[in-house]
Amino acid sequence: MAELSKTTTEREPILQVRNLVKHFPLTQGILFKKQVGAVKAVDGVSFDLYQGETLGIVGESGCGKSTVAKLLMNLERATAGEVFYKGQDITKLSGRALKAVRRNIQMVFQDPYTSLNPRMTVGDIIGETFEIHPEVAPKGDRRRKVQELLDVVPDLGLYINRYPHQFSGGQRQRIGIARGLALNPEIIICDEPVSALDVSVQAQVINLMEKLQDEFNLSYIFIAHDLSIVRHISDRVGVMYLGKMAEIGTDAQIYDHPTHPYTQALLSAVPVPDPEVRESRERIILTGDVPSPANPPSGCRFRTRCWKAQDKCSTEEPLLAVPERFKGQDTLAAHDSACHFAEEKAILAV
Amino acid sequence: MSELVKSPAIGDESPVPATSAAPEATPKQLTQWGEIRHRFVQNKLAVVGLVIITLLFITAVFGNMFTPYDPGAQDLENTLASPNAAHWMGTDALGRDMFSRLIAGTRVAMFVGLASIFFAVLIGVALGAIAGYFAGFADTLVMRIADVFLAFPLMIGAVVIILVTGRGITPVIISLAVFSWATVSRLLRSSILSVREMDYVHAAKALGASGGRIVRTHILPNSLTPVLVYATFNVGTTIIGVAALSFLGAGVPVDVPEWGNMLAAGQAFIGVHDYLWLYPSAFVVVTVLGFAFVGDGLRDALDPKLR
């Protein structure tokens, strides 16, 4: 895995996201609704995903990371932009073509309590996958396939006839993972897959996901707000703020050589139990809250909370690119960062 | 895939589901209905209610085979007789046997109650499902129509309809159904609106499930519970409605043996021949309680999260 990620740039991406936009209209009116504005949940996001890697996407609530997941899954229709899966734009697909693509892109949801139909048994939940895609498993073979999938995720094999409420959160999340694997997809989009779980169970699920990735050569998009977990599992990491990508790079680039002030503030705020890490790192406490995505600041969206903000930041939107000063340099700071005044600042002692 | 071995790092030693409902970690499983029945029978009041309803059903279907007298037969020699060995619940002002009339009234009450709820649910579920699933304009339209019907008090609306159509069993069923469906469709709509945002619906969509499948296997089974519970509760309420309409003189024709009619006839004798209104009241009250108990038990038993 580690070797592969170093050569990501030379490989063909399996998923290319270009200028993805999702605006949710705000409406008024009793019988006839009229649009009075829009929540700009995702506002021009681009990134690539390579075969076999994990791309982590971090950000605070309201940054649009979960909407990105829904757009990639076609659960929401994109307002604009493209998502290319092996060269084919999947945002415009529907019907049979979309169904075919879905076999290759699956999802694991955040809340193990709402992601499984409470009126279906575990066997039926996973078996439904084969009813929808009968070509994957012929009718007589389904029960066996379901059992096989349950055997892949530990300690569920015996409970094919049980209902979701009879399981703990961690076990349910594994059922969700088994369902995601059923169609043998290439890409799994994980939307906060462990944030609802207890700490001691989180590690079990993370380890399982890593094991499955190796076994099935899966590519993950791992969306989370916990920066420690994202670093652990990701090869590359993108940081989102208010519908835009602020910074994206390899895990070492983002965590050890962040150049965007928002990333730096995030890293300095993450609670860590290790007293040495706590004491050695710089503390940046941001003032204020995240502005509303219905009415984002002009120019750079982070400027209202940024200690480096200048006039230029309110008028000119910074583009996501390698900052001029680091261009051509052989440094880990030379990665895409959407800041006019990008500079390296080691938050965590290396 | 079958050659994959369990990873010892993750494997549980004791894979007992944390909140197992089944007594122990036996892979043997209750079916879903088995589990619902299990939870239902644990609720003693619900069982009492079920016994009441069952008895009422049997009475409604077979009661006429056992009535000692023809419920319409007048015995003018023997009017307003207090309860005695020949007439267990006495006779009314026309000498008709109260017991036989109450048994016959059970059939009317159950038929009208169930039929009007049936039609209310039929209309309500159809329109509620459209509103909830298609959202947008269809939703707005259905809900505004529902508002109009909810704005009328049930009794007044029903009386108006019956004044137009004339008294009879069919007009009573129609008018009660017309003024009850709106609640059903609101219930179903709000329940669908919350269920369709559940991740398991998203998951089914992500798997490529068709709209029909999603509605059939995911949305409806999880959103019908409140409707079922409401309908059960409301059979009782509707039976009161029938009796009330008849009592007001806007229900079934006076000669039909019906609890409301009997109450109306009995009110003239309050304090003199109390059995004339006591027995019909008792039938109404017991019936309503029976359906309420069952509705309550169903609500608890059908909720998969409440154990």
Add this chain to the structure above:
Amino acid sequence: MLRDNISKQDEGGGVTTSEILSVAETGGGTAVPLLEVDNLQVEFKTRDGVAKAVNGVSYSVSAGETLAVLGESGSGKSVTAQAIMGILDSPPGRIAGGEVRFHGRDILKMSDEERRKLRGDKMAMIFQDALSSLNPVYSVGDQLGEMFRVHRGMSKKDSKAKAIELMDRVKIPAAKARVGDYPHQFSGGMRQRIMIAMALALEPDLIIADEPTTALDVTVQAQVMDLLAELQREMNMGLILITHDLGVVADVADKIAVMYAGRIVETAPVHEIYKRPSHPYTRGLLDSIPRLDQKGQELYAIKGLPPNLLRIPTGCAFSPRCPKVQDICRTEIPVLHPVTEQDGTELPGRGSACHFWKDQIHG
């Protein structure tokens, strides 16, 4: 049978948790702690039997001190807090034994009326979800002012001035302009500040904060936690911080109690626990958290699941998941031993409910 065994051990174990804990704060002095929880037991009646949520918990907090209670869901950390506050849902909950002494008086024996007077005035609580804890139909000024009107009999005008003062104190910008706003008009971080303001309004002696920053974003978490710590210092209150995340409370807590299956399994001054945990559960918990400052290998995972409170394992409740389990662990419930250095030097404030604590901390 077994239960008798447990309580005997708890009573006869020589040293109770609160004694171990109080060594640290008073240095062996005689000052009465602000709050002492002594062998508290709480049960919940469920359809499937009695769930033993809290099984003999003892801890103490002094004025100006912060105790962090760390545990996963079902560990009993929140139930203990609810029992202290007197807001336990009962039924189904029931306090099955123990004492809670506040300023030396057992508040579990007080009348409902007396306890109601304590709440808000002398002890207050901050909840995780500020939006559902605030009443949406009253302005925040009304809700803050109500504290003064009800408990202090202030006039409407005075209480409003007090509300503005409080909002200033918790650093809500433009307090004067926003005093008439409703809860939904504030962001998550601001709402949690309002909750803190409400809890602090009457300058209570004790604050219990149940996951106060869990629902907040990381960049806001730090602000709120710092504010809470600062106000606590200023007002010299006792603070109990209930959390599932050691990282969140590490900077502000003085001492920590780790709970598992309704018992305290380890106590320690907060800066010591990370380096040298003395209980295998604490060790496993710390090892299973990925690191922010470096990319690790496979995560250590505690095997199995937290216990079902209806069927807590015999002996040590952690034994089915423990990597170092021995026969004695399955039969005998370990008491909270005082933890010492290898040469016998006392480690003030440290305790471990593991039969093999010596191996754990020294081995």
